[in-house]
Amino acid sequence: MKKGIWEDFDGYDGIKEKIKASRIAAGKHSFELEFADQYIKRLHPDRLTLKVADIIQETPTTKTFRLVSAANDLPPFQAGQYLSLFIEVEGIRTSRPYSISSQPNQIGYYDITVKQVANGLVSNFLLNHVSIGDSLTVSGPQGNFYFNPLVHDENMICIAGGSGITPFMSMIREIVDRGLSRTLTLFYGNRYANDIIFHEQLTHISDHFDRIHYIPVIEKASEDYQGQCGLITVDLIKKVAGASEKSATFFLCGPQGMYDFCLPQIEQLGVPPRKIRKELYGPPLDICKDPGWPKEIEQNRLFSVSVKDGQTISAPATTPLLVSLEKGGVVPPSICRSGECSMCRIKILSGKVFQPAGTPVRKSDHQYGYVHSCVSYPLEDLEILL
Amino acid sequence: MNKYDAIVIGAGNGGLTASTALAQKGLNVLLLERHNIPGGCATSFCRGRFEFEIALHQLSGLGTPEMPGPLRMDLDSLGVIQDLEFVEISDLYSVQNPDGFHIALKPDKEQILDELNNAFPHEKEAIDAFFDLVYKYANDMIGAFIFRDPEASREKYPNLYTYAFKPAQSVIDDFFTDPLLKAVLSVYWGYLGVSTDQMAFAYLAMILFQYIEFKPFHVKGGSQALSNTILNKFLSHGGTVRFNCGASRILTEGDTVQGVVTHQGDVVESDYIVSNVSPIVTYGQLIGEEQIPEKTITEVKSRQLSTSAFTMFVGFDCEPDDIGIHESTNFLMVNTDMTIRNHDRMRRLEIDDELMVLSCYDVSDPEFSPEGTCQANIVTLKYGEPWLRLPPQQYLDVKYRCAEKMLQRVQAIYPDIRTHIEEIEVGTPLTHMRYLGHPLGAIYGFEQQTKDSLFFQPGRYTPIKGLYFAGCWTGDGGFEPTLRSGMSAARSIAKQIENKSA
Secondary structure: OOOOHHHHOOOHHHHHHHHHHHHHHOOOHHHOHHHHHHHHHHHOOOOEEEEEEEEEEEEOOEEEEEEEEOOOOOOOOOOOOEEEEEEEEOOEEEEEEEEEOOOOOOOOOEEEEEEOOOOOHHHHHHHHHOOOOOEEEEOOOEOOOOOOOOOOOOEEEEEEEHHHHHHHHHHHHHHHHHOOOOEEEEEEEEOOHHHOOOHHHHHHHHHHOOOEEEEEEEOOOOOOOOOEEOOOOHHHHHHHHHHHHHHOEEEEEOOHHHHHHHHHHHHHOOOOHHHEEEOOOOOOOOHHHOOOOOOOOOOOOEEEEEEOOOOEEEEEOOOOHHHHHHHOOOOOOOOOOOOOOOOOEEEEEEOOEEOOOOOOOOHHHHHOOEEEHHHOEEOOOEEEEO | OOEOOEEEEOOEHHHHHHHHHHHHOOOOEEEEEOOOOOEOOOOEEEEOOEEEEOOOOOEOOOEOOOOEOHHHHHHHHHOOHHHOOEEEOOOOEEEEOOOOOEEEEOOOHHHHHHHHHHHOHHHHHHHHHHHHHHHHHHHHHHHHHHOOOOOOOOOOOHHHHHHOOOEHHHHHHHHOOOHHHHHHHHOOHHHHOOOOOOOEHHHHHHHHHHHHHHOOEEEOOHHHHHHHHHHHHHHHOOOEEEOOEOEEEEEEEOOEEEEEEEOOOOEEEOOOEEEOOOHHHHHHHHHHHHHOOHHHHHHHHOOOEOOEEEEEEEEEOOOHHHHOOOOOEEEEOOOOOOOOHHHHHHHOOOOOOOOEEEEOHHHOOOOOOOOOOEEEEEEEEEOOHHHHHOOHHHHHHHHHHHHHHHHHHHHHHOOOHHHHEEEEEEEOHHHHHHHHOOHHHOOOOEOOOHHHOHHHOOOOEOOOEOEEEOOHHHOOOOHHHHHHHHHHHHHHHHHHHHHHHO
């Protein structure tokens, strides 16, 4: 081989010696990959297969599923995070995110609390067909809805609606168990008094711990109901939380209707956006009510969606594309199913879809026609690239 | 179809340019990527109303259309330059310490000399002489290697022969006495990942020369725009990409590649494979160590793994000026020592007096973040290994403790930041291990100590016929080298095919 000119550079001989020495001393270190791979999987497994160890009937329409691992410890998580459940129901392979309702200071089990949803494919399956001893496949803990000690105020004002209570249950249990110095005021809205999940536990905790305040708010209360009635308004927050809302971080988890009502109320208090944390809650219940929805599209209109180098399926205009794909047997990966995590990102090669304004799609993804299929709705026949 | 002209494993910078260059030559190419998005490090993620840049700080080697740098020429030959919008970063960097020292350098030699001479008048002659050497060295380097002078000699290129392998620190020590000035001129060691006494002067000289002459750049839309644009070009040439699908095996027959088994279990045949995966994983897991000549394995094992990084992504609800950020690239320094003791700092879990860089893209590109906001990417280098010794249950506590310390360090320079943070996300060496798949989260591939850098790098060739490497593991880390490494791999394959058919 021709000699490189660098062999005449000052210092080359010393380098040559070092290279020679390093070849002799060559360690095994760089090939010890298995350990690191295993370690990462303990923190961030792609999939966990967990066993249902217990099922707790919380309300007539809500159950808590206690999930344990047969093998390792469960990965640590932050109170407020969720698991995505991967499941096949009626021949459809799909996923659903469920917040963990148990506290992160113990990881002997994860609790997920599931409320019945009208026509809910997965919730009805879980509530009616899953029993103790069954196995469920879930993702590792996910999501960005948690108390961040770097920036959030120790005074937390939390607003939950319906099954949106679950992340707060985890946060409250952690504060109590670990004796944390955070103060948490929970406004918990439900339509009827018997919809309230965890009512007795929350009442008990708030009676016994000064830092936890629990205010159930019932929208359609019977005449003899003693507690707060109506909606969670700015006046109610002011009355209960007093001056403390000035130095509080707000956490909201509930259906879109709750956000639509509560967020303007909180803004009236002069709370800056950085102090308002909002959990994802699935795609819009009725996309036709989105202000940007093109009214000319008939609700039941069907479009054909052909996957490049794959099959063609039919997709209703008002159903999220991801759901239609899953029904057709095409299963892109998905985690949050609320437009945020970008796992279900696909490229639209031809045709148009509707994505609600504010869907967090990367700028250049937007430029090149990538969409988050969990919150995309076909407006024309489509060709897509998975 | 289950046979392709070439298969590229991994859509990082090197994989993207390799696959696109091959597709552009008319080859039928399959690109496999285990994530759902191209880019590897060259990517972004959304939080709230922010899209955070992951890895690109200052794109080097681009130059202007009038005076193109090597990267611009490569991107131009790929046909993507007109689809990208580059933003020239208006400053080279600032260096600040909590005592109130603040120097801001522009990417212009005369301005740098003025600025340094003002701040360090007692070192004026040395400053002029040092930059004189940097430029002379760079010219020697260009003459001998870029123009491939067949008659290169010590007489013709004295600075190259004398200084290339000299430790950067010893050159700096020869020129200067003021420790603060020495530190100000050495902070770019962080972009290479080895301290100034471990790094050849060749690197310090070329990195300064390149950024001053070709200017530092950023891309509109961030590095994800770069990745998406190259992938788009690949698709337009008829390339096939499979996301959420990596390779689990590379199949060989004797010493020749045959194809790959994908994560989905199917076999795809090809005579040519570009691995944008580390040689450690490629040889150790995808092929099997026993298939590789011992000499190659020994060579791989004799190199150290580079450092990883601890990174904080912060979205502010105000403009950069409101919190006192006036330059795009800011080195935050407590300690003027830039030598090997930094590697001890990088090996501990705690954050204390580390050198950090805070990049705020909005200073040069006000459209980068939403109106009325800005973002900062704050990095300090940390080796991955200590993080693997943490009990998993302690991981979050340590992560927050380090992040809190990092915030305090930033606050010492920019006191008002804490009350403007709207979004914040933290990446540790474990995050890099998880997303990049680099052993120990080594962001720069192999560590660029002199014995493993420059002319002693592994390069793209392998003992397996048809298999080539692209990416930081072939040579230098960072955007320009990795993007260019894929071009080189594609050239080698094209040449090989040409030879075969001839």
